[in-house]
Amino acid sequence: MKSIPEIIASQKAHFLTQSTKDVSQRLQLLKALKAEIISKEQAILDALHSDFKKSAFETYISEFGLVISELNLAIKHLKKWAKPKRITSSLLTFPSKDYIYKTPYGTVLIIAPWNYPFLLAMEPLIMAIAAGNTVVLKPSELTQNTSQLITQIIEAVFAENTAISIEGGVETSTELLAQNWDYIFFTGSTKVGKIVAKAAAEHLTPTTLELGGKSPCIVDDTSNLKLVARRVVWGKLFNGGQTCIAPDYMLVKSSIKTAIVEALIHEIVKRYGDDPKLSQDFPRIINSKNIDRLKRLLHDETILFGGTIDVSQNYISPTLIDAPNIENPIMQEEIFGPILPIITYDTEEDIEAIILHNDTPLSFYIFSKNETFIKNTIEKFRFGGGVINDVLVHFGNAKLPFGGIGNSGIGKYHGKHGFDTFSHEQAIMKRGTWFDPSFRYAPYDGKISLLRKVFKFLG
Ligand code: NAD
Numbered sequence: 244m245k246s247i248p249e250i251i252a253s254q255k256a257h258f259l260t261q262s263t264k265d266v267s268q269r270l271q272l273l274k275a276l277k278a279e280i281i282s283k284e285q286a287i288l289d290a291l292h293s294d295f296k297k298s299a300f301e302t303y304i305s306e307f308g309l310v311i312s313e314l315n316l317a318i319k320h321l322k323k324w325a326k327p328k329r330i331t332s333s334l335l336t337f338p339s340k341d342y343i344y345k346t347p348y349g350t351v352l353i354i355a356p357w358n359y360p361f362l363l364a365m366e367p368l369i370m371a372i373a374a375g376n377t378v379v380l381k382p383s384e385l386t387q388n389t390s391q392l393i394t395q396i397i398e399a400v401f402a403e404n405t406a407i408s409i410e411g412g413v414e415t416s417t418e419l420l421a422q423n424w425d426y427i428f429f430t431g432s433t434k435v436g437k438i439v440a441k442a443a444a445e446h447l448t449p450t451t452l453e454l455g456g457k458s459p460c461i462v463d464d465t466s467n468l469k470l471v472a473r474r475v476v477w478g479k480l481f482n483g484g485q486t487c488i489a490p491d492y493m494l495v496k497s498s499i500k501t502a503i504v505e506a507l508i509h510e511i512v513k514r515y516g517d518d519p520k521l522s523q524d525f526p527r528i529i530n531s532k533n534i535d536r537l538k539r540l541l542h543d544e545t546i547l548f549g550g551t552i553d554v555s556q557n558y559i560s561p562t563l564i565d566a567p568n569i570e571n572p573i574m575q576e577e578i579f580g581p582i583l584p585i586i587t588y589d590t591e592e593d594i595e596a597i598i599l600h601n602d603t604p605l606s607f608y609i610f611s612k613n614e615t616f617i618k619n620t621i622e623k624f625r626f627g628g629g630v631i632n633d634v635l636v637h638f639g640n641a642k643l644p645f646g647g648i649g650n651s652g653i654g655k656y657h658g659k660h661g662f663d664t665f666s667h668e669q670a671i672m673k674r675g676t677w678f679d680p681s682f683r684y685a686p687y688d689g690k691i692s693l694l695r696k697v698f699k700f701l702g
Contacts, residue, residue: 245403247379247409247415247418247419247422248422250379250403250407250409251350251379251422251423251424253403253404254350254377254378254379254403254404254405254407255349255350255377256404257377257402257404257405258347258349258350258376258377263347263375263376263377263405264346264347264375266321266322266325266375269321269325269372269373269375270318270321270322272372272400272401272405273314273317273318273321273369273372273373274318275400276314276369276372276396276400277311277314277315277318279396279399279400280307280310280311280314280365280396281311283392283395283396284307286392287302287306287307287361287389287392288302288303288307289388290361290386290388290389290391290392291306291360291361291386291388291389293388294357294360294385294386294387294388294389294529295386295483295485295526295527295528295529295557296525296526296527297482297483297526298523298524298526300524301481301482301524301526302361305359305362305481305482306359306360306361306362307361309362309366309639310361310362310365310366310369312641313365313366313369313370313641313657313658313661314369316641316658316659317369317370317373317662320659321373321662324345324373324659324662325345325373325374325375327342327343327344327345327671328342328343329341329342330342330343333701334700334701335697335701336672336674337675337678338674338675338677338678339672339673339674339675340672340673341670341671341672341673342670342671342672342673343668343669343670343671344668344669344670344671345374345662345663345666345667345668345669346375346666346667346669347374347375347376347665347666347667348374348376348425348426348449348665348666348667349376349377349425349426350376350377350378350379350424350425350426351371351376351377351378351379351424351425351426351427351428351665352378352379352381352419352420352422352424352426352427352428353367353368353371353378353379353380353381353427353428353429354381354416354419354427354428354429354430354431354439355367355380355381355382355383355430355431356383356430356431356432357383357384357385357386357529358482358485358486358487358529358579359482359486360382360383360385360386360389360390360393361389361392361393363430363453364380364382364383364390364393364408365393366656366657366661367428367430367451367656367661367665368380368397368406369661370656370661370662370664370665371426371428371665372401372405372406373661373662373665374662374665374666375666376425376426376665377404377405377406378405378406378407379406379407379409379419380393380397380406380407380408380409381408381409381410381411381415381416381419382394382408382410384410384411384412384415385529385530386529390408390410391410393408394408394410420438420439420442420443421442423446423448424443424446424448425448426448426449426450426451426665427439427442427443427448427449427450427451428450428451428453428656428664428665429450429451429452429453430453430454430487431453431454431455432454432455432577433454433455433456433650433651436452436454436652439452440452440653450653450654451646451652451653451654451655451656451664452647452652452653452654453487453645453646453647453652453654453656454487454605454647454650454651454652455487455577455579455605455651456487456491456577456601456603456604456605456606456627456647456650456651457491457492457574457576457577457578457601457604458488458489458490458491458604458605458606458607458608458626459490459491459492459493459494459597459598459601459604459607459608460475460490460491460492460493460494460608460609460610460634461493461494461495461588461594461608461609461610461611461620462493462494462495462496462499462503462609462610462611463496463499463609463610463611463613463616464496464498464499465611465612465613465616466499466610466611466612466632468499468502468503468506469506470632471503471506471610472503472506472507472509472510473510474610474632474633474634475490475493475507475583475634476507476510476511476514476561477514477634478490478633478634478635479561479581479583479634480511480514480515480525480561480581481635482526483525483526483527483528483580483581484578484579484580484581484582485526485528485529485579485580486635487605488605488606488634488635488637488638489578489579489634489635490583490606490608490634491577491578491604492574492578492583492584492585492586493583493584493585493586494586494587494588494594494597494598495585495586495587495588496587496588496589497587497588497589500585500587503585504547504548504563504585507548507563507583507585508547508548508563511548511549511561515561519560519561520551520553520556520558520560525561525581527556527557527558528557528558528559528580529557530557531554531557533557533579533580534552534554534557534558534559535554537552537559537578537580537582538552538554538559539572540572540573540576540578540580540582541562541564541573541582542572543571544564544565544567544571544573544584545564545565545566545567546562546563546564546565547563547564547565547585548561548562548563549561549562549563549581550562559580559581559582560581561581561583562581562582562583563583563584563585564582564583564584564585565584565585566584566585566586566587567584567586569586569596569597569600574600574601575601591619591620594620595623598624599624602625602649602650603625603626603627603647603648603649603650603651604626604627604651605626605627605628605647605651605652606626606627606628606629606630606634606635606637607621607624607626607627607628607629607630608629608630608631608633608634609621609629609631609632610631610632611631611632617631625648625649626648626651627645627646627647627648627651627652628643628644628645628646638657641657641658641659642657642658642659643657644656644657644660645657645660
């Protein structure tokens with residue numbers, strides 16, 4: 244087995260052969276990757292189930308299906324995306340033909356988290372390869388079955404000098420981050436994101452940081468509460484609440500609090516039964532460390548519903564919390580589990596005070612029929628992306644850029660946004676040689692007044 248520096252050296256040498264820039268070769272690789280993933284469909288569903296009891300349905304929709312869609316999109320549009328784009332020339336530089344070339348960065352490091360372990364490793368890999376880069380991917384150490392499968396899939400499709408999966412934990416990640424990369428794409432916590440940013444700064448390496456945060460879900464008194472409860476319970480409990488864009492807490496108009504709590508409880512029981520531990524559809528928490536963390540967050544909180552914990556099975560039941568103080572730990576950190584605090588508001592100032600307490604979340608959700616309220620609220624706050632009258636579903640449209648702002652991240656991807664993320668936009672101007680007025684050349688004496696007129700004309 245080669246050392247990490249040897250692997251990077253071989254990928255950098257391979258990049259210099261120019262062969263990764265060949266679009267037909269990139270297409271071949273993407274097609275081979277798609278065939279390999281399709282042949283492993285059942286193994287992928289099984290791996291996620293073994294890792295944290297994720298149901299086949301949730302794995303299909305949020306990991307396998309999205310990865311195949313991303314591959315289909317890249318395969319369909321790659322030739323167009325990769326083509327140099329002719330843009331309008333400027334009179335200042337007449338005569339010229341001006342282009343934007345999309346060129347790969349070189350050798351890319353991708354570090355993936357455990358919560359959507361297949362999707363969040365494969366999606367950046369697909370677009371990095373589509374853009375003509377070589378890739379070293381480090382999947383999460385916490386989902387061993389899925390990570391091993393990712394390694395097998397990559398080994399089956401790519402030569403080591405084009406893409407490789409290196410499994411390991413913090414130590415491996417630290418060694419990888421100490422190398423000189425051409426691009427780093429990281430998905431994970433804000434805390435580790437800062438470590439990545441510092442390591443990248445050492446070599447001035449460009450980065451995309453896909454991080455987390457506390458995404459609020461505001462519900463006013465014009466909403467259809469039955470529909471709100473159905474959508475919020477689905478989005479909060481999907482993946483066992485371990486979703487970077489899950490509604491973290493609910494901010495409801497005080498007049499509807501009792502009704503919304505009733506509707507949420509009704510919906511939880513309807514979907515997951517009286518004992519969600521027996522439901523095939525409710526995943527487990529990834530490990531005991533996170534169970535301990537969630538247990539600590541529940542300490543001293545008023546539980547409205549649920550709160551059952553079985554440490555031996557990494558299980559925590561869907562739980563509703565009554566009006567925590569915003570200084571409490573549960574309102575200070577991203578919950579990342581099936582616990583939903585419910586806070587009330589009466590005025591827009593109340594909303595402002597709570598949301599600004601956890602500035603720049605990754606997602607923002609608002610349920611309302613009041614268009615003025617929706618418009619004012621959406622425009623007021625800074626957040627990665629949002630949905631009006633639903634949760635999570637903005638992730639499902641690859642035409643929408645996905646990414647955070649401030650503490651929730653830097654950069655964006657999905658679909659063509661992903662291809663652009665892994666491509667450097669190179670400005671190329673091809674100058675005509677048939678016309679070369681002496682105006683721009685020294686001596687400049689007496690020319691500035693004409694220059695003023697030219698700039699005035701250009702506007
Ligand atoms: P994490 O930050 O603990 O780990 C992510 C990756 O970083 C893993 O591969 C891990 O091995 C590595 N890592 C961990 N500690 C490290 C260190 N000290 N130095 C170097 N590398 C280290 O995150 P996680 O627990 O795997 O995932 C959960 C977090 O990810 C949540 O905060 C969630 O919001 C966020 N997330 C964000 C998105 C997004 O698209 N924005 C998607 C999923 C998860």
